[in-house]
Amino acid sequence: MSVRSLLFTPGPLSTSLTVKEAMLKDMGSRDHVFINAVKDIRNGLLQLAHVGKEDGYECVIIQGSGTFAVESVISSVVGEKDKLLVLANGAYGERIVKMAVIHRLNHEVLRFDEDAVVTPEATEAFLKDHPGITHVACIHSETTTGLFNPVAEIGAVCKKYGKIFIVDAMSSFGGVAMDMKSMQIDFLVSSSNKCIEGVPGFAFALCKRSELEKAKGQARSLSLDLYDQWAGLEASGQFRFTPPTLSLMAFRQAMKELEEEGGIPARELRYKSNKQTLDEGMTALGFKQYLKPGIQGHIISSFLYPSDTGFNFERFYEKLNKRGFVIYPGKLSRANAFRIGNIGQIFPDDVKALLIAIEEVLKEERLKM
Ligand SMILES: *Cc1c(COP(=O)(O)O)cnc(C)c1O
Numbered sequence: 001m002s003v004r005s006l007l008f009t010p011g012p013l014s015t016s017l018t019v020k021e022a023m024l025k026d027m028g029s030r031d032h033v034f035i036n037a038v039k040d041i042r043n044g045l046l047q048l049a050h051v052g053k054e055d056g057y058e059c060v061i062i063q064g065s066g067t068f069a070v071e072s073v074i075s076s077v078v079g080e081k082d083k084l085l086v087l088a089n090g091a092y093g094e095r096i097v098k099m100a101v102i103h104r105l106n107h108e109v110l111r112f113d114e115d116a117v118v119t120p121e122a123t124e125a126f127l128k129d130h131p132g133i134t135h136v137a138c139i140h141s142e143t144t145t146g147l148f149n150p151v152a153e154i155g156a157v158c159k160k161y162g163k164i165f166i167v168d169a170m171s172s173f174g175g176v177a178m179d180m181k182s183m184q185i186d187f188l189v190s191s192s193n194k195c196i197e198g199v200p201g202f203a204f205a206l207c208k209r210s211e212l213e214k215a216k217g218q219a220r221s222l223s224l225d226l227y228d229q230w231a232g233l234e235a236s237g238q239f240r241f242t243p244p245t246l247s248l249m250a251f252r253q254a255m256k257e258l259e260e261e262g263g264i265p266a267r268e269l270r271y272k273s274n275k276q277t278l279d280e281g282m283t284a285l286g287f288k289q290y291l292k293p294g295i296q297g298h299i300i301s302s303f304l305y306p307s308d309t310g311f312n313f314e315r316f317y318e319k320l321n322k323r324g325f326v327i328y329p330g331k332l333s334r335a336n337a338f339r340i341g342n343i344g345q346i347f348p349d350d351v352k353a354l355l356i357a358i359e360e361v362l363k364e365e366r367l368k369m
Contacts, residue, residue, distance in 0.1 A: 201247025286369025
């Protein structure tokens with residue numbers, strides 16, 4: 001393995017050398033350097049969402065991958081007498097439905113097609129018909145396809161009807177400007193290895209404190225108890241159970257690099273130019289996208305398989321892999337597509353290099369586009 005691999009995936013992503021280097025020093029979980037890093041990270045993440053402790057928001061870090069933090073929120077904040085509405089238009093929405101089933105939560109699901117956004121109108125109509133609903137959960141960037149759901153508009157509907165709004169912004173937070181307060185989000189979840197460009201190891205929930213406090217004593221799992229995790233961090237600055245120390249040290253470095261890049265607005269621009277370079281190049285090669293342009297986000301793009309029956313995704317994937325480019329299979333229920341991520345430490349020139357490799361593979365495979 002000599003070639004450097006570039007990850008064009010939805011996470012884990014390519015990270016900078018300096019982020020990886022931040023993990024070279026063994027770190028005890030009670031080391032004050034570590035405890036201060038955790039404090040900086042928690043405050044810094046709130047700032048990235050344009051909120052802070054002073055206006056009633058808290059950041060809770062959860063060990064594990066992104067799903068762990070989504071499950072921590074879902075299984076901690078929806079009480080026994082509450083009812084959750086899941087807005088689903090892809091695999092990640094369905095994952096929240098699975099959590100609701102496993103934790104035996106009262107819940108309803110409002111489904112939309114995978115190639116359509118969740119609409120505020122349908123959400124409002126559903127809430128009118130189901131007054132028992134107390135919480136609404138929605139995915140921001142549905143990584144299944146790459147579409148962006150209109151979370152600000154859905155948040156306004158939630159506010160109007162007095163519902164708690166939970167947003168899985170896993171693949172978009174850090175790569176899209178988001179103001180938690182104006183978007184009416186009560187719980188926003190993301191993870192270390194997406195747009196902040198850290199390494200895997202933990203996820204986090206940004207929470208409205210008054211709602212977080214209501215979760216006291218109602219968790220359905222010890223390790224995923226959101227309130228207890230928060231209370232532990234607040235009391236001593238420490239985690240209840242072994243934290244991913246090195247992943248957190250890398251993340252602090254990643255946050256510094258995000259700031260040096262020019263913050264979220266600059267990163268958003270870089271990802272958008274990655275996407276533009278990718279889309280133009282793929283169109284020139286003859287590929288078609290799964291989603292209509294109007295609903296596409298700039299995090300990840302879904303491309304339909306070529307119509308040529310000789311196309312074999314496994315071979316296509318392997319040949320790109322050998323050239324140092326890792327792409328991502330599809331996860332659609334009704335169409336054959338693969339995905340290419342625009343996020344991580346990748347730049348338009350890397351995308352151009354990927355496009356050249358794709359062109360080579362298409363030629364080698366003698367595919368007619
Ligand atoms: C990546 C991602 C997750 C979390 O996935 P993990 O594999 O648990 O990290 C959740 N929701 C969305 C929308 C994602 O893109």
